[in-house]
Amino acid sequence: MRASSIERIASALCLMLLALSPRAAAQSADELAKQTQNPVAGLISVPLQGNWDFGIGDRDATATLLNIQPVMPFGISSSTNLILRVIMPLTSQPGPDGTRINGLSDIVATAFFSPAKSGPIIWGAGPVVHLPAATNNALGSEKFGLGPSVVALTQPGDWTVGALFNQIWSTSGASDRGDLNTTFLQPFVNYNFGGGLSAGVSIEATADWEAEESWTAPLLFSVTKVALLGKRPVNFAVAAGPTIASPEGGASWRFRLGATFLFPR
Secondary structure, X not given: OHHHHHHHHHHHHHHHHHHHHHHHHXXXXXXXXXHHOOOOOOOEEEEEEEEEEEXXXXXXXXXXXXXXXXXXXXXXXXXXXXXXXXXXXXXXXXXXXXXXXXEEOOEEEEEEEEEOOOOOOEEEEEEEEEEOOXXXXXXXXXXXXXXXXXXXXXOOOXXXXXXXXXXXXXXXXXXXXXXXXXXXXXXXXXXXXXXXXXXXXXXXXXXEOOOOOOEEEEEEEEEXXXXXXXXXXXXXXXXXXXXXXXXXXXXXXXXXXXXXXXXXX
């Protein structure tokens, strides 16, 4: 009788664990999904983002871009976090006479200082640094650059709404190359359906104030899903959309595939 009671209790506990496990996993995936939509979240991540830009020039050529974007948060005090974001772009662009130019472009690094305990408005601000790391002069500016960067967002319920801004001016570099004076503005909206699945829209607008036709702005509609790759949570993403502003001969639309490897603490 006693053994039978123990068996019934054990069976009930097993059933409870089986019932709760998917729910707990879904909740964890939902939390990770919202953190991936927050540029100043306290989450270590390594995004790999592949972009294809179509319709370039008279030949309607295609450019490819792989952005490696590690994000590393540090708690520098009880009230403040430092979030370091680095973008290392590997690119292949159409060149003259049907050739292609391949290599590493310039690196951009941002350090956001953000409150450790955020309120309804989540924000971060700090310096952005442009490093002339291009392996081919045609892929970079040969200029060091510096400027401010700010991000602000809110996450009411299942929504994430925000914007990221930075401005870079050149400080030094090759005297025979043009100065850097660029603005980046990215408004974004995401809706989380549950189970780590979300959909969103964003504009990634870049203005080169030294050029006559300054703006390049792809409008991207995206779907993302947090899933397990082995034991590692990964946020998979697919996005596409038209380029709503571009210089003459620029891309007409963009397609994107991404995988963000997550390291929750």
